[in-house]
Amino acid sequence: MTDFRLHGSKVLAVSLGGDAVKAKNGSMVAYEGRMAFKKLTGGGEGLRGMVSRRLTGEQMTVMEVKGDGVCYFADEARDINLVRLSGEKLHVEASNLLCTDSGLRTGTTFTGLRGASQGNGLFTTTVEGTGQAALLSTGPAVLLRVSQGAPLQVDPGAYVGHQGELRQSFQSGVNFRTVMGEGSGESFQIRFEGEGLVYVQPSERATVGGDL
Amino acid sequence: MPFRELSAKLVEAQLVPGQRMFSQRGAMVAYKGEVSFTPNIQGGQGGFGSMIGRRVANEATPLMTVEGRGTVMFGHGGHHVEVIELDGDTLCVEADRLLAFDGSLQQGTMFLGKDGGVMGMVRGQMTGQGLFTTTLQGKGGAAVMAHGGIIRLPITPDHPVHVDPQAYVAHHGDVRNRLSSALSWRDMVGRGSGEAFQLELSGDGAVFVQASEEKL
Numbered sequence: 001m002t003d004f005r006l007h008g009s010k011v012l013a014v015s016l017g018g019d020a021v022k023a024k025n026g027s028m029v030a031y032e033g034r035m036a037f038k039k040l041t042g043g044g045e046g047l048r049g050m051v052s053r054r055l056t057g058e059q060m061t062v063m064e065v066k067g068d069g070v071c072y073f074a075d076e077a078r079d080i081n082l083v084r085l086s087g088e089k090l091h092v093e094a095s096n097l098l099c100t101d102s103g104l105r106t107g108t109t110f111t112g113l114r115g116a117s118q119g120n121g122l123f124t125t126t127v128e129g130t131g132q133a134a135l136l137s138t139g140p141a142v143l144l145r146v147s148q149g150a151p152l153q154v155d156p157g158a159y160v161g162h163q164g165e166l167r168q169s170f171q172s173g174v175n176f177r178t179v180m181g182e183g184s185g186e187s188f189q190i191r192f193e194g195e196g197l198v199y200v201q202p203s204e205r206a207t208v209g210g211d212l
Numbered sequence: 213m214p215f216r217e218l219s220a221k222l223v224e225a226q227l228v229p230g231q232r233m234f235s236q237r238g239a240m241v242a243y244k245g246e247v248s249f250t251p252n253i254q255g256g257q258g259g260f261g262s263m264i265g266r267r268v269a270n271e272a273t274p275l276m277t278v279e280g281r282g283t284v285m286f287g288h289g290g291h292h293v294e295v296i297e298l299d300g301d302t303l304c305v306e307a308d309r310l311l312a313f314d315g316s317l318q319q320g321t322m323f324l325g326k327d328g329g330v331m332g333m334v335r336g337q338m339t340g341q342g343l344f345t346t347t348l349q350g351k352g353g354a355a356v357m358a359h360g361g362i363i364r365l366p367i368t369p370d371h372p373v374h375v376d377p378q379a380y381v382a383h384h385g386d387v388r389n390r391l392s393s394a395l396s397w398r399d400m401v402g403r404g405s406g407e408a409f410q411l412e413l414s415g416d417g418a419v420f421v422q423a424s425e426e427k428l
Contacts, residue, residue: 008361010423028407029379030365030421032372037407063407074379074423077292077360 002101004082004132012073012080012099012134016065022106023073023099024136025061033069040064073099078136081199083163089128092135092161092199101131135161137201144198153189157204164196214314215295215353222287223295223355225312229281234319235312236288237274245282252277273307277315286312291357291428294420298352298384301417305356305382307346308428314352322347356382360423372414376407378425385417 003015011029014021025039040062065071074080075098083090085104100106107126127133135141137160146152146166153171162168169191192198214226214233225233227247237251252275278284287293288311296303298317313319321344348354356362358381365373367387374392383389392412413419 007363008423010361011363011421026407026425028376029423029425030363030373030375030419031410032365032374035374072363072365072421074360074425076426077422077424 002132004099004101004134006080006082007072009079009140010074010077012082014065014071014073014099016067016069016071018066018068020064020066020102021071021099022062022102023065024075024097025063027073027075027098028065029072029074031067031069031071033067035065035067035069035071038064038066073134075136078138079140079201081135081137081141081160083133083135083161084131085127085133085163086130087128088163089126090133090161090163091124091126092133093159094125096136096160097125097127097133098136099134100127101129101133103131104129104133135199137199138203138205139201141199141201144200146192146194146196146198148195151191151193152198153191154198154200155204156188156190158200158202159190160199160201162192162196162198164194166192166194166196166198168192215312215355217293217295218285220292220361221290222285223293223312225278225284225286225355227278227280227282227284229279231279232315233278233284233312234275234315235278235284235286236308236310237276239286239288239311240278241285241287243282243284245280247278247280247282247284250277250279251275273310278312286355288357289428291359292361292422293355293357294362294381296354296356296382296384296420298348298350298354300349300351301385302347302349303354303382303384304345304347305354306428309357309381310346310348311355311357313348313354314350316350316352317354318349320347320349321345356420357428358420358422358424359426359428362420362422364418364420366418367413367415369414369416372412373419374410374412375419375421376425377409377411378427379421379423380411381420381422383413383417383419385415387413387415387417387419389413 002019002021005013007013104127109124109126141160144152171191172188216224218224293311323344367373390412392410393408
């Protein structure tokens with residue numbers, strides 16, 4: 001049985017009993033017991049996944065870790081958030097996905113204009129199934145709840161992932177000030193409506209929208 | 213024990229007269245009381261011979277001697293700091309990761325080829341340690357820096373630990389290490405998992421691992 005545990009906020013300890021997990025390539029820092037590492041081409045989604053990842057630019061270099069013992073993962077001292085899924089779908093940027101359980105499937109979906117404003121392309125990664133996933137965030141992530149009638153606006157650079165029944169739209173506040181180079185740096189937002197949870201990090205990636 | 217962790221990135225040391233302490237030069241952030249800081253040209257203990265040894269071994273980090281009465285706070289570059297208490301055993305650590313340590317600890321340099329022959333030297337190159345590493349021996353505390361948090365993994369004779377060379381920080385106790393490689397044809401064709409080399413530590417002691425694969 002795979003078990004995800006956090007050692008502090010920046011190291012993930014995964015106990016494996018002969019099964020396998022998928023993890024970001026090169027993120028292992030230590031292990032006890034016996035482990036084998038194998039790179040999965042195309043995110044381990046088969047030939048079709050490989051082609052669609054190439055085409056969508058949502059590249060994810062993933063390795064399969066299989067063995068018996070405890071494996072420790074960490075990535076550039078970024079914070080780790082554990083998410084437990086039981087059938088629902090989690091959307092996350094490929095660069096923010098550290099590790100997924102063998103019970104979870106990954107794929108790609110179209111996100112529209114939002115992706116382009118994040119500097120992440122037009123596609124995002126989805127994780128679905130039953131099991132645990134570990135997300136990376138720069139600084140501890142906050143979990144914001146979205147409910148009917150209370151939409152949430154998020155800076156594209158601070159967005160980490162979301163789950164639940166959410167519709168997302170892209171809104172811009174570009175006005176003549178932005179054109180004059182006097183923008184507030186907050187010209188683009190992603191708007192979430194519906195019921196669900198959004199993960200936001202206390203740091204902003206460099207995005208196209210952030211410069212405006 | 214003179215070191216106390218104030219936060220994840222700051223340690224406080226108690227100083228009493230007659231006891232001295234070494235720290236990386238410029239790592240003091242604040243102090244209370246009567247404390248003097250003198251640059252240590254020899255780069256640590258052991259007199260002129262050891263100084264030459266450290267220079268040759270490229271383990272000569274500028275150190276200063278801290279003496280007096282009071283409390284001193286140390287921090288450097290926003291790196292995480294971990295206090296490691298030694299009770300007679302030996303700590304192996306890179307000189308530039310060493311923030312401050314007790315004057316009661318014996319400082320030395322160790323040739324990596326010594327406990328691993330040619331592979332030890334290869335290992336040093338792989339981990340970015342070079343051919344030499346600094347050892348501290350005795351009773352006392354040492355403050356060690358790392359990028360991101362540090363976790364401590366115990367090593368027992370029937371329970372070896374494998375560590376990513378880039379995430380390795382330090383180890384103490386009676387530990388043997390060797391570089392194990394899992395190179396396969398996949399790495400040759402650029403399809404490696406990024407985990408081709410691992411440091412295998414076995415024996416009796418503990419290893420400290422940082423939450424990042426970045427060097428200081």
